Every structure is written in C-alpha cells, then in structure tokens.
Amino acid sequence: MNGKGETIRSPQPNRSLQSSMDAERTPMQPRAGGEAAGADGAGAPLAGNAANSVGEHAGGGRRTPMDLLNRRREANASPVHEVVEQVEQEEEEDQWGQALDQAMNYELRVMAGNSNRPLAEAIARNLGRPLMEADVRRFSDGEIYVSIKENVRGKDVFVVQATSPPVNDNLVELLLMIDTLKRASAKRITAVIPYFGYARQDRKCAPRVPISARLVADLIEAAGAHRVLAFELHAGQIQGFFRIPVDHMYAIPVFVSYLAHNVFGGMANPVIVSPDAGGMERARALAKRVDASLAIIDKRRSGPNVAHVMHIIGEVSGRDCIIVDDMVDTAGTLTEAAGALKANGARRVLAVIVHPVLSGPAIERVRQSCIDQLIVTDSILVSEERRAASGNKIVQLPVDELFSDCIKRIHREQSISTLFA
Secondary structure (H helix, E strand, O other): OOOOOOOOOOOOOOHHHHHHHHHOOOOOOOOHHHOOOOOOOOOOOHHHHHHHHHOOOOOOOOOOHHHHHOHHHHHHHOOHHHHHHHHHHHHHHHHHHHHHHHHHOOOEEEEEOOOOHHHHHHHHHHHOOOEOOEEEEEOOOOOEEEEEOOOOOOOEEEEEOOOOOOHHHHHHHHHHHHHHHHHOOOOEEEEEEOOOOOOOOOOOOOOOOOOHHHHHHHHHHHHOOOEEEEEOOOOHHHHHHOOOOEEEEOOHHHHHHHHHHHOHHHOOOOEEEEOOHHHHHHHHHHHHHHOOEEEEEEEEEEEOOEEEEEEEEOOOOOOEEEEEEEEEOOOHHHHHHHHHHHHOOOOEEEEEEEEEOOOOOHHHHHHHOOOOEEEEEOOOOOOHHHHHHOOOOEEEEOOHHHHHHHHHHHHOOOOOHHHHO
C-alpha cells in the first residue's frame, strides 16, 4: 500500500509475451485443466515444457538405434500413414524446439574445421541448419587464421573437428576455433571430435615418456570448451582426463546395421575376433548384439606399430571371422591377425574398424592381405582413390546421423545413453 491506502501492484513485463505464446500454443504443450502447465501455474518453466514435449518418446516409445540408422528401410516396410504421422510429429517437435531456441537466444550452431568437412556438412544438413560462416585458413608461414563471420553471442555451438592426420595442424585448428568462439561470447562450446589424436599415449608405458592424451585434454579445456562429444575413444579412461563433461559415442549401432543387412546372410557360423585383450569389450558388445561367438588373438608387441601373433583363443576353423578394433594405422597388426586366422582354417576374414587412419604402407598391406572386406566409418575420410588402391576392399559407412542425433539430444538436455543401450 501507499500513503493513500491504495494497493500498488508490481508490473508484469512478460505478460504480453506469455499471452501471445499461449495464443500460439500447439497441442503438444497442453495446460493442466485448460490452463498453463508449470511448476507454480505461471509461465516460467517454459523450457521444461518444451523439453518434455521433445523428449516424450525417450521411454518405451522411443526409437532404437537400429531404427534411427535404418529410417529409410523401415519407411519402405511400414504403412504409409504411420510413416507420415511419425515424420509430421518429428517436424512439429523440431519447429517447437527451434522457436523456443529463438525466444531464449540459445540457437544451435555447427562450426567445422578442415579435417573432415563432408562429415560436418552432413551433420549440419541432418540438423536442418547451415554450417556457420567462418574463415579457417593458413598464412604462408603455416600459422592458422580463424575468423567467424556471424554472431554467436548466446548460442550453443558445436565444433566438428577430428584431430586426424595431420594431427598437430588439426589439433591447433580446433583449439583456435574454440578460443575464437569463447571470445565471441558463445554461451556453450562443445568440441565434437570424431577421432581423438594422441589417444594411444594414455599412460606411462616406459620411463620418461609423456601422457600425451592428458595434455591434449588439458589444451582443449584451457581453450574454452564447455564439454566434449567424442567418438570411440581408444581407451575409456581418457574421459577422466577432462574436468568438463564428456559424452562418449559408440560405433556399434552403425556396424550392427550394416552387418545385419549386408553380410550375415551369406556367412557361415560367424565369429567375432578381438585382435588383443584390450579390445575384448568392444568385440563382446558386437558379438552380443549379432548373437555370434567370440575369439581372441594373443599378440605381443616388440615396438610401436610392430606386433607378433602368438596364438588364437577360440574356434575359428571353417568359420567366417570378423575382426573388430577401434583403429587401423599402418595395418600391420590387422593383416597379420587376418593371416593367422586363415592359417587356422578360417573360411573368410572381414575387418570392422572404427577409425581408418591408414598411414604409411597401410593401403598396400590391405590390398595384398587375405582380408575380404575392410569396413570402416567416415570419422576419417578415405578418398575414392585410396579405396580403389586397396583393391576396393574398403567400405566406408556414414556416421552423420548418429552424430546429429547426439548433438540434438545434447542441445535439448536429453540423454544420449539410450542410443547405445
């Protein structure tokens, strides 16, 4: 009350905005009893309502990873009206999410470096957004120059950059892009790393050597990244090197989809083979999903990129073998493992590898080996010329849908672990 006994009411500056939003509210944002749904009946928890509407299928009705990765195949097999209804529902969710982002000035942006531009473009296309306009180039002396050509203040920016060969150039490029976004006042910066370089140097395996993976993690964090989205790290403990949140993606759904529809039909009693003890977890995960048996190769290393097969644990004679590993570098270990399997009576040998580094003599080794098919992802791009030089043994699977779905979930604060359950 004032001195005259009159009641003074506080202004409601957001009332007109809330009223206009109420008038445009779609059926996906129902009000309890016909009124606004919120924590206290007011319009404050608008973001929570949006998150619920977008993620309402995260439970029993949510699509599985196989469904996400085989959308086109399922569309052809499903009744037309069900497909149309699903597409319309997804479009409605995306429209509501984008409208909410604009109202909160928290729109999703995708920025790309030069390490794997086609993958970044595919991710942005799946998200329905163009790549950010930026200039990432080199001066004549080799220094890297980064300039962003659009406003990113308050935005949620995902930087897609693999630290693949040339490792040091791509790493510095990633650090400079993150620093540029930080100084341009981006609200959140997520480093999307399809391939994490220096991952094999994750411990002190000898006196007076660095733990390079930890140093790279510190550099990314110091540059200003708020979180990391990594794809198939060489060792899971690398997540602990960061003091910021790390979301870890797995390639298993991509491989399961391809093997189930293109390979297993003509295979004889397949067996999943781990090339060493460290890869058992990955091999076991694939074997479980495709209902295949498991074998392991016992090997010894005499130096970097040098391995010697000792013996094979498991039954491989007369069977089709699928070697599973996280990366193929010089292909020495892979081709020697394939030769050992053949020597023990394997019928066919396929290899399922996540990251095709393929440095040095790798392509020639693959061409001359007894490997029938080398199946990899496009976390690192393999050119048409190199695939042809391998004797057309290399099959590269796209992972852009997996990345875009994870990015969308991170932006909307939803769980990504359900994609890999």
